[in-house]
Amino acid sequence: MSDRLFAATRKGLFEFRRQRAGRWAVERVSFLGAPVSQVLADPRDGAIYAALDYGHFGVKLQRSDDGGAGWSEVAAPSYAGVDVDAEAPPSLKLIWALEIADPDAPGTLWAGTIPGGLFYSDDRGESWSLNRGLWDQPQRKGWMGVVYDQPGMHSVSVDPRDPRRVAVAVSTGGVWETADGGASWTLGGAGLRAEYIPPGQAQDPVMQDVHRLVRCRAAPDAFWIQHHNGVFKADGGIGQWSELAAPHSTFGFAVAVHPKRPETAWLAPAIKDEFRCPEDGKVVVKRTTDGGRSFDVLTRGLPQAHAYDLVYRHGLDVDAEGERLALGSTTGGLWLSENGGDDWVQAPARLPPVYAVRFG
Amino acid sequence: MARIAFTAHLAAVGPTEPSSYGGATLAEVLDAVGADYPRLKSYVLDDQGRLRKHIAIFVDGLMRPRETALAVPLDDASDIYVFQALSGG
Numbered sequence: 001m002s003d004r005l006f007a008a009t010r011k012g013l014f015e016f017r018r019q020r021a022g023r024w025a026v027e028r029v030s031f032l033g034a035p036v037s038q039v040l041a042d043p044r045d046g047a048i049y050a051a052l053d054y055g056h057f058g059v060k061l062q063r064s065d066d067g068g069a070g071w072s073e074v075a076a077p078s079y080a081g082v083d084v085d086a087e088a089p090p091s092l093k094l095i096w097a098l099e100i101a102d103p104d105a106p107g108t109l110w111a112g113t114i115p116g117g118l119f120y121s122d123d124r125g126e127s128w129s130l131n132r133g134l135w136d137q138p139q140r141k142g143w144m145g146v147v148y149d150q151p152g153m154h155s156v157s158v159d160p161r162d163p164r165r166v167a168v169a170v171s172t173g174g175v176w177e178t179a180d181g182g183a184s185w186t187l188g189g190a191g192l193r194a195e196y197i198p199p200g201q202a203q204d205p206v207m208q209d210v211h212r213l214v215r216c217r218a219a220p221d222a223f224w225i226q227h228h229n230g231v232f233k234a235d236g237g238i239g240q241w242s243e244l245a246a247p248h249s250t251f252g253f254a255v256a257v258h259p260k261r262p263e264t265a266w267l268a269p270a271i272k273d274e275f276r277c278p279e280d281g282k283v284v285v286k287r288t289t290d291g292g293r294s295f296d297v298l299t300r301g302l303p304q305a306h307a308y309d310l311v312y313r314h315g316l317d318v319d320a321e322g323e324r325l326a327l328g329s330t331t332g333g334l335w336l337s338e339n340g341g342d343d344w345v346q347a348p349a350r351l352p353p354v355y356a357v358r359f360g
Numbered sequence: 361m362a363r364i365a366f367t368a369h370l371a372a373v374g375p376t377e378p379s380s381y382g383g384a385t386l387a388e389v390l391d392a393v394g395a396d397y398p399r400l401k402s403y404v405l406d407d408q409g410r411l412r413k414h415i416a417i418f419v420d421g422l423m424r425p426r427e428t429a430l431a432v433p434l435d436d437a438s439d440i441y442v443f444q445a446l447s448g449g
């Protein structure tokens with residue numbers, strides 16, 4: 001069970017600790033005032049990484065080697081020298097995903113970024129290299145900006161059986177997979193459907209606005225997607241998907257899958273596009289335990305009147321046991337569950353807008 | 361040598377007082393400052409070496425266009441101020 005939770009917010013990184021059953025409290029605040037786009041607690045060496053978006057002064061990466069008491073700036077992924085002859089040479093806009101690359105090789109990391117590049121580090125973030133195998137894919141030219149005007153890689157999922165197998169998702173740019181550590185890439189996504197593009201192109205795998213891609217740890221070929229206009233599930237890798245019928249809106253950003261049970265997943269629905277807030281002002285979590293054939297709508301402990309909390313794509317996390325859940329919103333709400341989502345307790349804090357929550 | 365001062369927002373990564381550095385252009389002066397403050401340049405320039413979008417450069421009392429500010433010729437009497445635009449909430 002995880003007793004530590006990080007909330008990366010628009011104005012700082014908040015570390016919560018569990019004090020007793022149902023009771024979590026702020027243990028530490030780091031980078032108060034600075035937007036923190038992503039956080040990673042690395043169990044291999046105890047390091048904590050925090051990706052900062054200083055706006056005027058650019059994107060920075062910080063690492064703590066003492067549990068969050070002290071931080072030092074390490075290198076940020078860099079597009080220096082990449083496509084310098086392009087009309088608008090690329091530049092790092094955001095670190096959106098931070099993941100452990102090889103569990104058996106301490107210090108190896110993946111970073112997914114806006115404008116879409118995937119970066120690798122083998123020295124704890126001291127240096128980064130752009131993955132050219134994916135960047136140089138001809139179809140990358142068809143990636144589009146949706147959220148921040150440029151395409152963004154928000155999900156990087158390493159196969160626990162083989163760290164050379166990595167799946168990524170791009171908004172928009174579909175889902176991609178490598179089996180050789182990033183040298184070559186395959187476009188997946190058959191069965192995904194985009195209803196926001198011209199007729200005849202709805203099935204185009206590059207046009208898919210995948211909001212979040214997650215994988216079951218115990219069944220690594222089982223994936224879930226929260227897509228712009230639907231919820232999809234794959235049982236045999238990212239190549240082939242099935243669309244699920246879910247109650248409430250099928251719009252949302254976040255999805256989490258149980259680490260041991262591939263048929264159990266949680267969603268944080270919202271009304272789509274022009275509203276982007278919970279239906280009827282009620283914050284709910286949808287849970288399926290049968291692979292999406294049916295869903296429970298979980299409400300106990302969540303606000304059920306005039307609540308306009310939107311949950312971003314990294315705003316829902318489940319711990320390694322599949323028991324504890326965290327839900328963080330753009331209104332600064334943070335709720336925790338210790339029984340798989342049946343009951344929720346609001347954390348004793350009114351946070352800045354939450355970008356990511358992460359146990360670790 | 362030109363005199364260069366930075367916004368107080370950069371105090372953690374650059375000189376806190378106006379300082380003198382040699383260089384025929386702002387790009388050269390920033391290289392010289394960067395030798396003393398290795399983190400500073402990445403706060404003022406992006407990863408392609410362009411002036412960041414919300415950085416404002418004043419040379420001798422005039423705000424310089426972002427596209428050309430790095431190449432403005434300097435002399436020993438030049439006064440440079442590196443500011444940031446205000447925005448956000």
